[in-house]
Amino acid sequence: MHLNYIVALMLKEFLAVLRDKRSRFVLIAPPVVQLLVFSFAATYDLNHVPVAIYDEDRGGEARALIARLEGSPTFEIVVKISHQDEIAALIDNREVLMVLHIGQNFSTELQRGERAPLQVILDGRNSNTAMVAMNYLHTVLLDYNRSWLSAQGQNSPKVSLQTRAWYNENLQSRWFIVPGIMGLLILVVALLVTALSVAREREAGTFDQLLVTPLRPAEILIGKAIPGIIIGGLEATLILVLMVVLFDIPLRGDLGALYLGIVLFLLSAVGMGLMISAIAVTQQQAILGAFLFLVPAVILSGFSTPIANMPEPVQWLTYLDPLRYFLVVVRGVMLEGDSYALLMHQYWPMVIIGVGSLVMAGWLFRRRMY
Amino acid sequence: MNASARMRVWGMIRKESLQILRDPSSISIAFVMPVVLLFLFGYGVSLDAKDIAVGIVIEQPDTASDALAGAFERSAFFRPQRFESIQMARQALDEHRIDGVVWLRSDFSTRLFSGNEAPIGVIVNGVDSNQANITKRYIEGAWLAWLDHYAGIRGQSILMPVELESRVWFNAALSSRLFLVPGLIAIIMTLIGSLLTAMVVAREWERGTMEALMATPLRMTEMLAGKLIPYFVLGMGGMLLSVALAVWQFDVPLRGSFWLLMVSSALFMLVALAIGLLISVVSKNQFVAGQVAIIATFLPAFILSGFLFDINSMPEVIQWLTHLIPARYFVAILQTLFLAGDVWPVVLSNMGALLLMLVFFAVLVWHKTGKGLE
Amino acid sequence: MANALTFATVSKRFRGDSHTIIALDGVTFSIQSGQVTGLIGPDGAGKTTLMRLAASLLRPDSGVIRVMGLDSDAQSLAVQSSVGYMPQRFGLYEDLSVWENLDLYADLQGLALDTRLVRYNELMQMTGLAPFTDRLAGKLSGGMKQKLGLACALLRSPALLLLDEPTVGVDPVSRRELWQIVYRQVEDQGMSVLLSTAYLNEAERCDKVILLHEGKLLGQGEPGEFSRTMQGRTFTVSTAGLSCRRLQTKLGYAPEVLDALVEGDAVRLVMASAQLPSAATLLPGQAGVSISPVEPRFEDAFVARLKRAPEGHQAALTMGLNVSVGQEHEVIRVHELVRRFGDFVAVNQVSFSVRRGEIFGLLGANGAGKSTTFRMLCGLLPASSGEVAVAGHDLSRAGPDARRHIGYMAQKFSLYGDLSVMQNLRFFSSVYGLRGMQQKQRLAWALATFELSPYRSANAADLPLGYKQRLAFAVALMHEPEILFLDEPTSGVDPLARREFWARTNALAEAGVTVLVTTHFMEEANYCDRLVIMAQGEVLAEGTPQDMKALARTDAQPDPSMEDAFIRLIEQHQNKANTA
Incomplete structure (x- = not known):
């Protein structure tokens, strides 16, 4: 193995990617823009949920309850209605997410010490939003009950839940999503740099020219892999700085553990990219291959939906997904303050995927001539 | 359109169709990809937590604490595990073996019976905030059930004067699959539409056939029509397949009319194809076209379409940006047609937006394909 | 009209x-x-x-x-x-x-x-x-x-x-x-x-x-109008003592000579003026020189109008070329080589051998199996059966160092189009292990010999075709290989660039480099020492250019061109196939 050959190849790869204005632009601008846009966009937290109130009671208790809702930043009362039949149109047309129906006898029942039902009608088309909104409503109601009871001089229940959320004290979904976006974006960048590289050289004939030189497949492989890792690493650093500075996401763990994760993840991403590239005969096939890897890799990584919710056979599939491991590393280090020991089980699968795919790619270099 | 123009378009359609048939990769984009992705997504993407691993720490087991623990153990949502000490439970939380801890301190029963405050400690792993919220809510639910039961035994009056009675329309069980699968169809169609066409014009430039086409009396609009129509048919085939899978495999109800679904899908398909063509026409080489297709299609549609993340909760500026994502309109149409029915105001306004986008992209494509080699 | x-x-x-x-x-x-x-x-x-x-x-x-x-x-x-x-x-x-x-x-x-x-x-x-x-x-x-x-x-x-x-x-x-x-x-x-x-x-x-x-x-x-202007300026020269190639090289530098081209056993000259040149000024000190006038052709007019005077770079080409020639006589040996793609036989039982310092040609139309043979020789494609030895190695199996002996110029321009001329040269010289002073010298040599200096920072893809070909040639020569594989080096290149190219190749062969070249330009076969003619994956004939022409010599055609010889061989082959 000659270090000089590898250095020469790396330089060439860098030049090939960075000399062209368009390709330089494609590698740098979109990840930064997408980080900003996606980070603000991707949140499960709700605010300004449009709510309609159908208050048949109009008593003081009902008004107090409505006032509580109005005081919450989560809800925004957009309309008050006075007829049952108005509800359907509001929900159907997505003008409101939920309608609160306070029945005629709400105040009376409450004063009598009976249970007073509060009816809520939700648009279930986005089940998650409906569920989250209902959770918020529950919290508001719990508060209301407690203060109503104490105002009546009654004892509120003695047994209370004292809930604390570790690592993400205010349960901001941004803290969960944004580190995930980092994984997504560097995966895309690594694939962009590598997935087309061999197919492109094959179509241009330069791959033959490389193969008649004294370079070994392993050297070609390393020369092609390292630029992807370096470019991905630089982008990861940029994204990391933006995350900490702009989105105030804490960096609680060991930076070294995070970078070890980044390098190993990039190794596996670049390996997959080169393997796709080595299998593909044309650039079109390489693009297809990149998509067919990228899309499931994102879905199965636990980026947006927990792996634990998946059926067992699908969970097995996720073990092949390098992003799955990296997301645990990046979230673990940033939010939970994990260090090397706790992340061991995330590191080694990425090494296996990376080395395995690179070996496969190298083997395909010489086998797949046509 | 006169006879010779019809003949030219027909010639292009036949040529393009033959090329599709000869190249298995186009067919597999249209028919294999939707199946694979729908299965993966349909089964893989779920926000419904079940079997949440919860650690229960009872420092001093007795009847009162056992009853509370029993409330958790009976709940369908939990997979409880008992721990002897809070340290062990914390350890398990750190190692991601459990997602939450319910902690009854040693003096829980004493305090409970003496009428003092008897706090129950709850710790959830907040990293995945959405799951953490759901876990918290389920723990609260189990706790309230226990409280109610406990109050009943002791003959106390009502603890929760105002009680929520919720009715969820369209998706009574709040099953996330019913909401995700229609949205998925939009994502998959975005991919199919733009992938199918992103490379086709670029390929003609690279192979030198564009020059030969241009030297015939073929007009640019005729060429674009000849390219769009076969891929449109192919894409609609993929769409039908996806709908069939959604309805029969994933039991998503189709409450709206099938024809309205087809019309709006056709409209969306055209927008997606037009975007693919635009990428293809502008980049003129497959390398750049491929890169742009990867960057500009999947991730924006995934995150900004409202398929997963609620658009109303995004910052104003971002909400603005989502209007540029055609999948946004299609997701709204699909979710409504599948789950709610023919809600005309929703369907029409979104179709109107799609139509505008179609005109916009069509004009752009047409403008960029001025005939000639410059 | x-x-x-x-x-x-x-x-x-x-x-x-x-x-x-x-x-x-x-x-x-x-x-x-x-x-x-x-x-x-x-x-x-x-x-x-x-x-x-x-x-x-x-x-x-x-x-x-x-x-x-x-x-x-x-x-x-x-x-x-x-x-x-x-x-x-x-x-x-x-x-x-x-x-x-x-x-x-x-x-x-x-x-x-x-x-x-x-x-x-x-x-x-x-x-x-x-x-x-x-x-x-x-x-x-x-x-x-x-x-x-x-x-x-x-x-x-x-x-x-x-x-x-x-x-x-x-x-x-x-x-x-x-x-x-x-x-x-x-x-x-x-x-x-x-x-x-x-x-x-x-x-x-x-x-x-x-x-x-x-x-x-x-x-x-x-x-005809073009060629008429050349009346009296075209001659053929032959000598007894010199090979055509050497004669051509010498004549190329003689005064008043615009163009010298090997044609059959003689060299065809285009002179700057209509005057019978004397043997003494053309080839001082050479005995047995015969010079006779010939009819001008369109090509002569073209060359006369567009060709620049040679600037002596051909000598510089081999200057500093330090070929480590091995001792074995037979440098390339191909024995019963076969390559199948599915049930299609692209190369069928091809055998030939090439000696050191020879220019050996593979002549044939596109699809005759020349490039497939070439790719097997270079180790880019494994053979289905048969033997290949290049400098004693089968390159598809031998270690990377065996590839150091060969230089390869592909049929299609296959250097990095988005890298500059200099970056291409530097990259390829590095992967052949050149560095330091040695690399600097070779880079300077390449830029000077192939006149690439004005384009040194231009992207390779933007070069004119002739310059692309020069760059590819320079790349193949950076590491001073003893064997050179040139696959259709002159395809699509204009006559002037082709002349330059062959002048360089001749000089290399004179310096002891073995050159294997494929071409579909029949007249270029004249530059080869020996050649094989291929069609449909098979070798139809092997020998010197004169041997080939002899095959086509008939009473009706006493002096056949290489093209005539080729067509005749193809026809014979087809007749044989039809009767079989």
Whole structure:
């Protein structure tokens, strides 16, 4: 193995990617823009949920309850209605997410010490939003009950839940999503740099020219892999700085553990990219291959939906997904303050995927001539 | 359109169709990809937590604490595990073996019976905030059930004067699959539409056939029509397949009319194809076209379409940006047609937006394909 | 007679990233109806731009183009309805069959349905493609592709036929057939034809010739008019004591000599003035020199107008070339080599051997199996059976160091187009293990010898074709290999660049480098010491150029050209196949 050959190849790869204005632009601008846009966009937290109130009671208790809702930043009362039949149109047309129906006898029942039902009608088309909104409503109601009871001089229940959320004290979904976006974006960048590289050289004939030189497949492989890792690493650093500075996401763990994760993840991403590239005969096939890897890799990584919710056979599939491991590393280090020991089980699968795919790619270099 | 123009378009359609048939990769984009992705997504993407691993720490087991623990153990949502000490439970939380801890301190029963405050400690792993919220809510639910039961035994009056009675329309069980699968169809169609066409014009430039086409009396609009129509048919085939899978495999109800679904899908398909063509026409080489297709299609549609993340909760500026994502309109149409029915105001306004986008992209494509080699 | 096409002071510029390229500069000419006009010029002369302007694919920056009386700018669709245009790569869809390609272009050109079958059959008979109508265009040989491309352009019998380099990379038999088809169209239909070509011997088949150079019109007229200006300036020289190659090299530097070309056993000279040169001034000190005048050709006029005086770089080429020649006599040995792709046999039982310092040629049409043989020799493709030894190694199995012995120049330009000339040179020299002072010296050598200095920071993709070829040649030589593989090095390259190329190759061979070269230019076989002629994956004949010609010598043809020899061998082969 000659270090000089590898250095020469790396330089060439860098030049090939960075000399062209368009390709330089494609590698740098979109990840930064997408980080900003996606980070603000991707949140499960709700605010300004449009709510309609159908208050048949109009008593003081009902008004107090409505006032509580109005005081919450989560809800925004957009309309008050006075007829049952108005509800359907509001929900159907997505003008409101939920309608609160306070029945005629709400105040009376409450004063009598009976249970007073509060009816809520939700648009279930986005089940998650409906569920989250209902959770918020529950919290508001719990508060209301407690203060109503104490105002009546009654004892509120003695047994209370004292809930604390570790690592993400205010349960901001941004803290969960944004580190995930980092994984997504560097995966895309690594694939962009590598997935087309061999197919492109094959179509241009330069791959033959490389193969008649004294370079070994392993050297070609390393020369092609390292630029992807370096470019991905630089982008990861940029994204990391933006995350900490702009989105105030804490960096609680060991930076070294995070970078070890980044390098190993990039190794596996670049390996997959080169393997796709080595299998593909044309650039079109390489693009297809990149998509067919990228899309499931994102879905199965636990980026947006927990792996634990998946059926067992699908969970097995996720073990092949390098992003799955990296997301645990990046979230673990940033939010939970994990260090090397706790992340061991995330590191080694990425090494296996990376080395395995690179070996496969190298083997395909010489086998797949046509 | 006169006879010779019809003949030219027909010639292009036949040529393009033959090329599709000869190249298995186009067919597999249209028919294999939707199946694979729908299965993966349909089964893989779920926000419904079940079997949440919860650690229960009872420092001093007795009847009162056992009853509370029993409330958790009976709940369908939990997979409880008992721990002897809070340290062990914390350890398990750190190692991601459990997602939450319910902690009854040693003096829980004493305090409970003496009428003092008897706090129950709850710790959830907040990293995945959405799951953490759901876990918290389920723990609260189990706790309230226990409280109610406990109050009943002791003959106390009502603890929760105002009680929520919720009715969820369209998706009574709040099953996330019913909401995700229609949205998925939009994502998959975005991919199919733009992938199918992103490379086709670029390929003609690279192979030198564009020059030969241009030297015939073929007009640019005729060429674009000849390219769009076969891929449109192919894409609609993929769409039908996806709908069939959604309805029969994933039991998503189709409450709206099938024809309205087809019309709006056709409209969306055209927008997606037009975007693919635009990428293809502008980049003129497959390398750049491929890169742009990867960057500009999947991730924006995934995150900004409202398929997963609620658009109303995004910052104003971002909400603005989502209007540029055609999948946004299609997701709204699909979710409504599948789950709610023919809600005309929703369907029409979104179709109107799609139509505008179609005109916009069509004009752009047409403008960029001025005939000639410059 | 009416004019089929007129250009009036037409100019065309292309804006690049850093500079503007003037492709055509105030070109004025007209071509008459019912004639075949040849458009001749070196690479980068603006031939393709002119063709595209005539087909109304580009708009002129200034000037007026009229096609069949129509203004090309304002009536481009009408123009395109009356011209047939075949671009350089034929414009065929390789994944469609012959019939489907015809259908497509018939639809696009609005050929009426009821006349199609008749016209298709007519064209298929004429082009000899009738037995292959169901075959995919991608599976056709180069000559068949070219004829199919022509058939597609002829579907509706256009008034003006534009053919952009239709004969590049096509074997002589197919070329001959193409000319017959073209002339039949002219005679039967009164069609006008404009055809660009890099084969100068084809210029003589045209009625009229337009000579283009660096975007400017140099001359226009009948080919005979051009050659007449050369009357009395062309000679052949032969000696007893010198090999043709060495003789050519010597004559190339002699005073007053514009061009020296190996032809058969002698060297053909073009002189600067019409005066019989003396043996003493041409070859001082050489005995037994005979000089005799010959008839001038169009090519002579072309070369005389465009060739620059040699600047002595050929000597510099081998200067500092330090080839480590091994001791073995036989450098390349190929024995019963076979390569199958599925049930298709691309190379069938090929055997030959190459000695050190030889220029060895593989001659044949596209698809004859030359490139496949080459790829196996270079270790790019494993052989199905048989033996290959290059400097004693089978390169598909040997370690990387064995590849250090060879230099390789692929058929298609295959260097990094988005890297600069200098970056390409530096990269390839590094991967061959050159560094430090040695690398610096070789880089300087490459830039100087191949005159690449002005382009050192230009992207390789933006170079003119001739310079691309030089760069590829330089890359193959950076590590001073003892064996050089050149796959179709002169394909698509104009005659001047071809001359330069062969001068360099000769010099290398003189220095002891073994050169293996494939070509479909029959006359280039004269440069080889020995050669094999290949067709359909098989070797038809092996020997020296003289041996080959001897095979074709008959009473009717006492002095056959290499092209005649080739055609005769192919015919014999086909007869044998038919009788078998």
